[in-house]
Amino acid sequence: MMRQNGLPEPFDTRLDRLLGERYTTSLPLREHHGRDESIFAAALPDAVAFARDTAEVVEIVKLCSQFGVPLIPYGAGSSLEGHTLAVHGGLTLNLMQMDGILALNADDQTATVQPGVTREALNAMLRDTGLFFPVDPGADASIGGMCSTRASGTNAVRYGTMRENVVNLTVVTANGEIIKTGRRARKSAAGYDLTRLFVGAEGTLGVIVEATVRLHPLPESTMAAVCAFPDIAAAVRAVVQVIQLGVPVARCEFVDPVAIKALNLYSKTGLPEQPHLFFEFHGSASGLEEQIALTQDIAGEFGAAGFVWSASPEERNRLWAARHNVYFAALQLRPGARSIVTDVCVPISRLADCVDETIADLRQSAMLAPVVGHVGDGNFHVQMLVDEHSHEEVQRAEALNARLVARALAMDGTCTGEHGIGLHKQNFLIDELGAASVSVMRQLKQALDPRNILNPGKIFTL
Numbered sequence: 001m002m003r004q005n006g007l008p009e010p011f012d013t014r015l016d017r018l019l020g021e022r023y024t025t026s027l028p029l030r031e032h033h034g035r036d037e038s039i040f041a042a043a044l045p046d047a048v049a050f051a052r053d054t055a056e057v058v059e060i061v062k063l064c065s066q067f068g069v070p071l072i073p074y075g076a077g078s079s080l081e082g083h084t085l086a087v088h089g090g091l092t093l094n095l096m097q098m099d100g101i102l103a104l105n106a107d108d109q110t111a112t113v114q115p116g117v118t119r120e121a122l123n124a125m126l127r128d129t130g131l132f133f134p135v136d137p138g139a140d141a142s143i144g145g146m147c148s149t150r151a152s153g154t155n156a157v158r159y160g161t162m163r164e165n166v167v168n169l170t171v172v173t174a175n176g177e178i179i180k181t182g183r184r185a186r187k188s189a190a191g192y193d194l195t196r197l198f199v200g201a202e203g204t205l206g207v208i209v210e211a212t213v214r215l216h217p218l219p220e221s222t223m224a225a226v227c228a229f230p231d232i233a234a235a236v237r238a239v240v241q242v243i244q245l246g247v248p249v250a251r252c253e254f255v256d257p258v259a260i261k262a263l264n265l266y267s268k269t270g271l272p273e274q275p276h277l278f279f280e281f282h283g284s285a286s287g288l289e290e291q292i293a294l295t296q297d298i299a300g301e302f303g304a305a306g307f308v309w310s311a312s313p314e315e316r317n318r319l320w321a322a323r324h325n326v327y328f329a330a331l332q333l334r335p336g337a338r339s340i341v342t343d344v345c346v347p348i349s350r351l352a353d354c355v356d357e358t359i360a361d362l363r364q365s366a367m368l369a370p371v372v373g374h375v376g377d378g379n380f381h382v383q384m385l386v387d388e389h390s391h392e393e394v395q396r397a398e399a400l401n402a403r404l405v406a407r408a409l410a411m412d413g414t415c416t417g418e419h420g421i422g423l424h425k426q427n428f429l430i431d432e433l434g435a436a437s438v439s440v441m442r443q444l445k446q447a448l449d450p451r452n453i454l455n456p457g458k459i460f461t462l
Contacts, residue, residue, distance in 0.1 A: 006046040006089055011067040015049060015091075018059055022050040022097075033074055033092040037327075038082045039340050039388060040423060045072060045086035050094045054170070054178065054209045060093060061207060062176035064453050072455050073203040075145030076118060078137075080341050081422030083149065083202055087457045093207065095144055101125055102210065109215040110167055110184055115144025115208050122213075131215040134159035137418065138324040144208045150200030152418035154323070157243070157376030158250040158282065159216060161418070166199050170210035174449040184212060197444070202420055203455040205448045219250075219282030223292060224316040227304040228274040232256060232359055232371075234302040235275040236352045239375045241298050243348050247291055251280035251320075252376030256359075258333070259326050259370035266329030267322035272306065277375075278323055280316070323372075330370045330383050337368075337385040340397045344408035345379040345417030354411055355380060358404055365400055379417035405431070421459045429460065 015023045024030075025047045034044030051057045064071040070090025077084060086092055099116035106129050113122060120140045122133050135146060137153040145151070147169065152161040159165070168182035181194035198206055229235035239252055255263070255276045263269045277299070281291045296307060310316050322329075331337060346354045355371070362369050362382070373380025382404060384397040405415045405428050415421075415428035430438050438460055445452070445462065452462055 007069060007091070008067045011063055011069055012047070014063055015047070015060065018056065019049055019051075022052070024048050030092075033077070033084065033094065034086055036077060036082060036084060037080050037339060037341075038085075038422075038424065039338050039386070039394065040082045040085055043085035043087045044089075045092040046089045048092045048094060050097050052097050054098075054172070057093070057095075057098075057172050057207055057209050058176050058178065060091070061172050061174065064091060065175055065451060068451055069453065070456050071207075071453050073144070073148070073207050075115065075142030075148075076140065078139035078141045079145065079149055079420065079422065080339075081416075081419050081424040083420060083422040083455070083458060085423065087423070090453075095207075095209075096142060098209065104129070105184065106131060106215075108184060109217070110212050111215055112210060112212040113143050114210060115142060115147075117143050119143065119146065126215065130218050132218055133165070133213060134216050135162055135165050138327070143211050143213065147199050147208050147211050148201060148203050149420040150418070152374065152377075152379065154251045154253060154280075154320070154374055156374055156379075156418075157252055158248065162199055163196065165214045166195055167212040167214055168195050169198050169208055169212075171198055171206035171208055173206045174451065174454050178209075179206075200420065202422065202458050204445060204458055205454065207454070221283060221285045221288050221311075222250075222313075222316065223281045223288050223309060223311050224251075224319055225279040225281075225292070225295075225307060225309045226271070226276055226319060227279075227299055227307045228272050228276050229299075229305075230274070230303040232275045233352060233356055234304075235277055236355045236375060238299045238302040238304065239277060240348055240352055241302075242295055243376055245294070245298070247294055247298075248281075248283065249279055249291070249295070249376055250282040251278065252374070253278040253323055254355075254371075254373045254375040254380065255323065255326065256371040258368070259330060259372050262329035262333050262370060263322050263326060266332055267325055269322050277304075278319060280320075326370065326372050327383065330385065333370075334368055334385045336387075338388040340384040340386060340394070340401060341381060341419070342384075342401045342404055343379060343381045343417050343419045344404055344413055344415060345377070346408050346411045346413030348378045350411040350413070351375060351378045351380075354407055354413070357407055358382065361400060361403060365396060367397060367400060369397075369400075374417070377417075378413070423458065426460055
């Protein structure tokens with residue numbers, strides 16, 4: 001028998017008994033969990049469950065498996081490609097109440113956390129240890145969500161992405177088993193690399209209930225800088241040369257004039273409406289002097305002006321807070337608009353070409369679309385602002401997106417540097433890797449989740 005919420009009555013009753021008020025069919029909560037920042041229409045779950053520990057996750061997963069109910073793991077809800085939309089209904093499993101920091105091993109530079117811990121909460125706890133967690137996607141994302149989407153961000157050029165910073169995971173599989181993907185040793189040659197299998201799986205292979213992540217020493221000194229360039233090509237070529245000469249920048253961000261205008265309006269940054277680079281350097285005081293001098297010389301060769309250097313934490317935080325807010329700042333350029341965001345990544349040697357051709361394409365289309373990027377590792381974002389009710393505008397933006405992805409793939413790049421596939425980039429995945437590779441992914445999915453209950457419809461369709 002089915003209840004009005006679309007779920008089998010025994011399933012509904014048993015979850016209500018297990019979780020009490022933490023199991024709900026409330027429309028506002030379903031709506032909250034069935035929408036995101038993507039262009040996709042809302043897709044609401046039939047119910048929402050809030051788990052507090054691994055034992056509850058196991059019971060919830062077993063019930064979903066028994067009754068064939070789709071299960072969508074949910075963290076901070078900050079993903080951009082429709083990852084958490086309940087396109088087949090079912091149960092959204094909110095893991096944000098599993099927010100414990102379980103172990104800190106300062107000598108080994110690791111921490112073990114539950115999936116609902118956010119990156120800011122983890123770094124707040126680490127404040128007095130001399131260590132920090134470097135992966136910084138901008139939003140205060142949950143660690144579980146960052147693992148699931150293989151998150152990246154502004155620090156990736158120096159410290160790597162989640163792929164490099166996850167030591168091991170504890171995962172509840174589709175049949176309710178608890179598996180550990182590895183130990184805390186610095187390296188291992190023991191069997192398949194299950195950790196990397198689940199990092200980036202977007203919740204389609206298992207529910208992450210613990211993650212051991214790598215920590216890094218806080219740098220002795222930190223210096224940030226911002227500078228303007230006469231044109232976009234000059235800014236990007238300056239970055240390429242800085243990277244190719246081996247300058248160990250910690251962050252290197254590109255912001256185009258449209259995005260600068262948005263930041264000035266939203267964050268009161270007061271920067272000239274020109275292409276800008278934001279830099280940050282980590283190291284010893286003497287090492288920073290050398291890095292800064294070399295970077296300034298290189299940027300000067302490409303016409304950079306107005307270098308503003310900052311060593312104070314307050315000024316640096318203000319600068320990076322503005323950069324992190326560029327997504328929401330851009331939305332203010334066209335009130336009521338929705339974003340279609342893409343994030344290709346190409347080899348650094350092809351970055352200038354890819355950005356040049358993309359900017360030319362945007363100008364020809366007359367699309368309002370700020371361009372920003374973690375250009376130190378070849379990754380940049382185009383945020384196309386559209387009227388979601390205009391079919392013509394949405395189609396024009398999607399055509400631009402398709403051309404951008406094709407351009408990146410032709411340069412041996414990828415359709416997504418950090419956002420993931422979700423609902424939006426499934427066809428591009430086949431273009432990038434080929435049908436045979438995606439077939440192997442489907443076989444893995446079918447082996448680990450034969451009933452297709454875990455976040456069904458994401459990455460690919462079965």
